Amino acid sequence: MNMFRGFVRRVSSTSWSTYAFIWSLVTFNGCGMTIIMYYVAQRHLTSADHYKKALALLDEHADAKQMLGEPVRVGKINMFDKRRNHIRKTESRFHIPVCGTHLSGFVDVFANRKELKDAFTMQRLELELDDGGRFLMFDRLAAAEQDEKAATEKAKQTPTKRPRGR
Numbered sequence: 001m002n003m004f005r006g007f008v009r010r011v012s013s014t015s016w017s018t019y020a021f022i023w024s025l026v027t028f029n030g031c032g033m034t035i036i037m038y039y040v041a042q043r044h045l046t047s048a049d050h051y052k053k054a055l056a057l058l059d060e061h062a063d064a065k066q067m068l069g070e071p072v073r074v075g076k077i078n079m080f081d082k083r084r085n086h087i088r089k090t091e092s093r094f095h096i097p098v099c100g101t102h103l104s105g106f107v108d109v110f111a112n113r114k115e116l117k118d119a120f121t122m123q124r125l126e127l128e129l130d131d132g133g134r135f136l137m138f139d140r141l142a143a144a145e146q147d148e149k150a151a152t153e154k155a156k157q158t159p160t161k162r163p164r165g166r
Contacts, residue, residue: 038079041079042076042077042079044087045077045079045085045087045094046077048087048092048120049119049120050092050094050109050111050120050121050122051094051096051109053122054094054096054107054109054122054125055074055096055107057125057137057138058072058098058107058125058127058137059072061127061137063135064127064135064137065100067100067102067103067127067129067133067135068098068099068100068101068102068103068104068105068127068129069100069101069102069103070100070101071100071101072098072099072100073098073099073100074096074097074098075096075097075098075099076097077094077095077096077097078095078097081095084108089116090112090113090114090115090116091111091112092109092110092111092112092120093108093109093110093111094107094108094109095107095108096108096109098127103129103130103131104129104130105127105128105129105130105133106127106128107125107126107127107128107137108124108125108126108127108128109122109124109125110122110123110124110125110126111123121140122138122140123139123140123141124136124138124139124140125137125138125139
């Protein structure tokens, strides 16, 4: 305690107020930068094409809107949940909170790409309700199989023209 007495006497009250002012500026700027960076990261995630496409598919999905209840509101992504919300080099995942008049839940978006220069392609879209229900809204593999089956059925139904021989 005695070692601080000389220090306290040497520093004037003007210096203490200057130190307090500087530390308050540092604290304020640190908090301000944290808020700004959180906002920028949120905008970056929500501006992704597969995020927008997922919300468009949710809006078009009649069963999902009926379960949730219209109007469906979209919440903010929890930026601190890195396991469910991330954009990596070849993989992206979002856990988007949604709320309707009947139920609330989350839309899980799974997307990937082959190379860094490519755009993300949505692979799967699921609706997870708070009551425990989980519904598949979109699956790229199932959609590709259905397209392939439809193409083969169409090819079977279309008669092929044979060249006339002499």
